[in-house]
Amino acid sequence: MKIKKFIAPTMPEAMKKVRQELGPDAVILNSKNVKTGGFLGMFKKMNIEVIAALDPAASRGKVKEPYINRKNRLPENYPPASDSDEVLKELKHLKTLMKEQKQQPLFHDSCQKLYEHLLNQELDKELAHEFTTLVEGNQLSLNSMTSSKRDMVNMLSEKLGKTVQFPELYSKQFVHLVGPTGVGKTTTIAKIAADAMLNRDLNVALITIDTYRIAAIDQLRTYAKILDIPFEVAYNFEEYIAAREKFAKYDLILVDTAGRNFKEIFHVQELKETMDFNQNTATHLVLSLTSKERDMKEIIRNFKEIPVYQLIFTKTDEASVFGPAINIARQHEMGIAYLTNGQDVPDDIVKCTSNKLASLLMEDFE
Template sequence: MKVKKFQAGTMPEVMKKVKKELGTDAVILNSKPIKVGGVLGLFKKSHVEVIAAVDPTIEHVPKKETKTEMKGDFSGQNAPNDELLKELKSLKAMIQTQHHQPSYPAAIESIHRHLVSQEVEPMLAKELADELQKLTANRDISDEQWTNLAEDELQKKLTHLSFGHESFKKQYVHLVGPTGVGKTTTVAKIAADALLNKHLKVAFITTDTYRIAAIDQLKTYAKILDIPLEVAYSLEDYIQAREKFEDYDLVLIDTAGRNFRDAHYVNELRKVVDFTEDTETYLVLSLTSKYPDMSNIYQQFADIPIKKLIFTKEDETSRMGGAISMAVNHNIGVAYVTYGQNVPDDIKPASRKSLVRSVMEAAANG
């Protein structure tokens, strides 16, 4: 497989580059809008970035061979693109799953394809399609009824799980998760809601001492909300901070965002944070992440009791299948969904119905 990244001002322009270099048999693996150029972050131009691949064993290869192989240069470095390799493995698994699936009626096949396009985990999408086929055997059903049936079956998968959030059961609440998912902003949103709407006495603790910017950001929120903040550099600091805030109704702990795909960092977290019975822990994940990555992160916390998930960046994606897959496959509920940077706004309690509807909406409109 020959893989290369292309950039141009518009999709037609970038596709010309793809066809010229990889030929007409090239397959688009990923595409996204990007910003390039500019000065000091200003005046950047909108471009389109495409990752394309072609099998060099096929007959219709371009006349001009390129030297860019899978091991080639995707970003200016001669190293494999791990994220791309994972996407290719996921794509291969999806194709294998589809290859072995039974032959569905056209309406069910359309729903199945839609679920997969929404990044519902392939085996879960197949399971739902199989159930639809059993339910609708020898029945004459309209397009609208097909969509409604699919929604009902998907909701059944989530019925036993807890969605939304009314109040925290414990005094000390940890938010954990990888870098870049928006934990600090989410902490501030939850604090503002508890303070302004529930009239609770709230305090902050941060253990994210790896990034000065994170501490400064939380300090700003603490000042605006008039909430006390303690910075914990060690487990001893953390315990002292908790003792200092023992008279508070809710103490929100913002933890360091590290590479939690490596179990080492979860062990490091335990050296600073005490996950005891009087705490609740919520795992924050970005909806822009792929399901396999979210699942790997969750599994790294196997020894830490995760109460619920919090999903961020709903405004940055149109695919919500990963969230449903996480809930179903890991048997865990969802507390909140966030959709922007505004504090105290841009956060809402998670809804089972809303999550399913967001996945099936495009199918209904199609």
Template structure:
């Protein structure tokens, strides 16, 4: 096994280095955020550190292929790689043992509960450690539940949650295929037209699937909202001109495999992501955190203002939503939990998400 430590300013940057150096089959052994740099103990910055490993048989490099080591990476020693591997594994075991010894019984139960909600080890550990630092009564399960709920809320409350007003004229929904962008677009349109009395228009650039256009046409007919189909940037600009006097224009985009950067460039050629727009990345809550992170990373060249999570009704675990918020410093606009238009959508909030994560903790652990 080849083990290597990577450091970067953010988790997406660290993951990019892992994939570049070790390939897509690499396994993440550990990740943490630590302080680095500074002057005389001041002005230190957060650095994300990731320890990754790969079986040599999985690497897609030839024996003689070498890559330059970046300044902030710590490579495995070429003189004795086995010693380096054993040292890293020893450190990981030590971290796990020390953590278990440090947590009181009720907090250890809370830590395991957070992991069961698919909160990452890094986020869960930091949350528990902040509770330990603050002190207070940690012997009662109900009190621990309340404190954890508040701690999760406090950690997320500075992020941009919810979308109480349609303050931008254009809303673009982007994201992978199958996450429910078109249905979500119809829910937003119904809310804007029926509850806020706004004059709404539809534009779709999803010309790859006839079914997608037909679906949006059906919604447009039911809601009495005009629809323009754009096959090019020129068509898109013409549609924008047609809707010049409208209050809100909702734009549907094609769901593609956004792990391929060419699709991002294709999207940029099709749509004008200007300052008049809110751009929402739509992700399914049933997806893996690593996959969500990779998709968000691919959108570095397109300003993503907030996330929309769909399929909340298809999973009892909302931890990946918290992981995305705290790991990538991004807010959440909406959560959807079904196919009904316009009912199955709700405005996201930091407290609401914290409540859903901690719901049932005390009852489950006391029974």
């Protein structure tokens, strides 16, 4: 394909140049206004820049020959790389627009709006389609938004309850919290400890093996003093086992771990060597809902050798989409134990339920 740029004072003159040089079979790929000429940056004139292309094989009515690598030589009059890249971007954009125009709505009116809302929430496409079909089949009146939205939340809650696990809390004596840096593990441990003490009347103890950050140790020690519960720091596996034995008579022992880049598999192996995963232990993987879904999935894949069955999602107050939490739980068959939505201890934490997830997913639907 021959591609060339033309500049002229007006579009008719530009088209005339195109026809003269490329012939009547030329195709206009892009056009825009540009300023040219002038003196010392002043008195520039407005012109029309047109990028046109001609397929010589098509203009002769012949089938285009297969591509043959001719030692990467560019044809004469081939536009500079910057212009060529601009043309390719424009072609990709036009191709996307054409695909969008060809796609027909899958549902009628407001149901299509619901389907698009679920996709914008990054909910799995198959689940979004199933739920919208369910709404359409039940003939909910989406015109009365207040009542219909409540009905949709209830329907979505029921559907999520069949596909997402919501485990019983405190079913194990020892609970490890693991996860990447910056997701809020230490604050989450303090919230769980406070909830267990104040609302469930459990005897709670804290252990930390996060010896990489002095601030994390001090933070958890401060929480322990405020809650008036025992606290131990374990610098190695032996001290960790000793702390477990020391707190053996407590109802709930929460273990804080170091935040690492668990996209690197060797950090997971390191963690595996510092803890005991027996039958009386539950491991909660803490993830932030502000993270990308593909990053969270990669972390979970790296944890395949550690028995993680519960998830905790933090920063729901900062997140704009909630579909990834549902997608991950369903795909990896993991339960969601908690959602946190702020820094306040012990207030900003809730037990995750299907109704809570459905409400978050539908919160901005109008």
